[in-house]
Amino acid sequence: MAVRREKAERLADEELMPLVGRKDPEAFEVLYDRHGGAAYSLAYRIVGDRAAAEEVTQEAFISVWRSGARFDSTRGSVRSWLLSVVRNRAIDFLRSKAGKAPKLDFDDESVLEQRPASERTEEEALRRETAGEVRGAIGNLPGEQAKVIELAYFGGFSHSEIAQMLQLPMGTVKGRMRLGLEKIRGELAEGLA
Amino acid sequence: MNGNDHIRWSEDLAAYALDALGPSEAAEFERHLECCEHCQREMRWFEPAVQVLPESVERQEPPPQLRAALMAEVRDDAQAQAPARPEKRRSWSWFARPAMAFAVVILAVAAVAGYEIGKGGSGDSGRPTVLSTSEHGIEVKMVQEGDGGTLHLANLHQLPPDKVLEAWVRREGTVEPVPALLVPDRKGQAETTIADMSGVDTVMVTEEPQGGSETPTGEAIVTMAVPQ
Numbered sequence: 280m281a282v283r284r285e286k287a288e289r290l291a292d293e294e295l296m297p298l299v300g301r302k303d304p305e306a307f308e309v310l311y312d313r314h315g316g317a318a319y320s321l322a323y324r325i326v327g328d329r330a331a332a333e334e335v336t337q338e339a340f341i342s343v344w345r346s347g348a349r350f351d352s353t354r355g356s357v358r359s360w361l362l363s364v365v366r367n368r369a370i371d372f373l374r375s376k377a378g379k380a381p382k383l384d385f386d387d388e389s390v391l392e393q394r395p396a397s398e399r400t401e402e403e404a405l406r407r408e409t410a411g412e413v414r415g416a417i418g419n420l421p422g423e424q425a426k427v428i429e430l431a432y433f434g435g436f437s438h439s440e441i442a443q444m445l446q447l448p449m450g451t452v453k454g455r456m457r458l459g460l461e462k463i464r465g466e467l468a469e470g471l472a
Numbered sequence: 473m474n475g476n477d478h479i480r481w482s483e484d485l486a487a488y489a490l491d492a493l494g495p496s497e498a499a500e501f502e503r504h505l506e507c508c509e510h511c512q513r514e515m516r517w518f519e520p521a522v523q524v525l526p527e528s529v530e531r532q533e534p535p536p537q538l539r540a541a542l543m544a545e546v547r548d549d550a551q552a553q554a555p556a557r558p559e560k561r562r563s564w565s566w567f568a569r570p571a572m573a574f575a576v577v578i579l580a581v582a583a584v585a586g587y588e589i590g591k592g593g594s595g596d597s598g599r600p601t602v603l604s605t606s607e608h609g610i611e612v613k614m615v616q617e618g619d620g621g622t623l624h625l626a627n628l629h630q631l632p633p634d635k636v637l638e639a640w641v642r643r644e645g646t647v648e649p650v651p652a653l654l655v656p657d658r659k660g661q662a663e664t665t666i667a668d669m670s671g672v673d674t675v676m677v678t679e680e681p682q683g684g685s686e687t688p689t690g691e692a693i694v695t696m697a698v699p700q
Contacts, residue, residue: 304543311542311543333538340542345549464517467524
């Protein structure tokens with residue numbers, strides 16, 4: 280039996296997942312309302328097209344619904360898991376479109392742009408603060424480190440493809456990935472301190 | 473392993489975390505990761521940096537029709553599934569391939585060879601039935617008790633972050649996913665519960681994308697025939 284919407288809204292993501300697994304549309308709807316915006320934004324960032332982002336987001340959420348929401352809490356938060364499902368779908372979409380280059384804006388400082396204010400809950404406030412920190416952390420990276428991370432994460436390119444694309448030795452590409460992630464991680468750790 | 477080797481793995485680690493290694497490099501790195509505590513610690517440290525990357529993108533408002541279409545599909549699905557779930561089962565097309573059928577026959581023999589009946593046999597109610605076999609170096613044990621069973625796997629490789637193991641049962645010719653996904657622990661062991669074993673003639677495990685799949689998308693890494 281479906282839980283009522285009001286009850287579902289009071290549940291944490293991890294508590295919603297078993298209900299989604301039991302095919303409760305109300306629980307699923309709450310999950311979408313919490314994370315659908317981030318999922319669509321990520322899909323759009325990767326595929327660079329609104330209609331395609333819509334398709335990718337819908338497919339990702341439907342796969343979560345139909346797979347019974349078999350989420351493993353030991354491997355991160357529900358949100359991280361959902362976004363990784365979206366990312367994988369979006370990269371698959373790009374790869375299925377032979378010859379279609381992903382949207383990669385290195386010069387538009389997109390990582391520094393702010394999300395519209397819609398601070399409704401404490402959780403959202405914290406999330407926005409984290410997002411701001413992340414944008415800051417990525418924005419502070421030297422351009423060559425940000426570039427290889429973006430090509431890998433948002434473009435779905437392997438380190439060897441990136442090396443070829445940027446005409447760099449593969450070791451240099453991997454080194455820049457490492458330095459970039461270390462800096463982001465370091466700034467996150469400072470933010471939590 | 474010498475220091476130079478470790479520098480190499482250390483360089484691969486960030487690329488692996490970003491899903492930027494090629495398939496063979498990723499498999500090689502995973503083999504190293506499974507036995508290197510230093511790299512495991514580093515990977516755990518790096519993971520949050522990768523997990524926050526999607527939070528860095530510019531916020532886009534999803535179109536209202538996306539939510540409407542999604543929820544319409546979900547509600548239709550929920551309504552259709554509840555009363556007639558068995559009819560929603562899909563046939564396992566690759567299962568019917570001759571090569572796979574042959575493999576199942578062989579493994580059925582292997583499973584029966586490892587068939588241990590808990591001091592009395594399957595007809596001895598209340599006592600567990602244990603089936604065991606091994607495949608691709610993975611040790612498999614199926615413990616049946618009452619209507620249900622537990623599938624235990626050992627000697628598993630660690631999986632990349634975007635992959636999970638998913639178990640499937642074949643019942644009356646159709647394949648159903650087992651709800652709980654399998655995630656290897658640090659010792660390479662994993663288990664999942666199968667609530668209803670009635671009519672199940674085969675249990676299989678495949679590697680699937682994170683979140684699992686509705687139908688198997690890869691070759692089985694484990695296939696165990698269940699004697700009726």
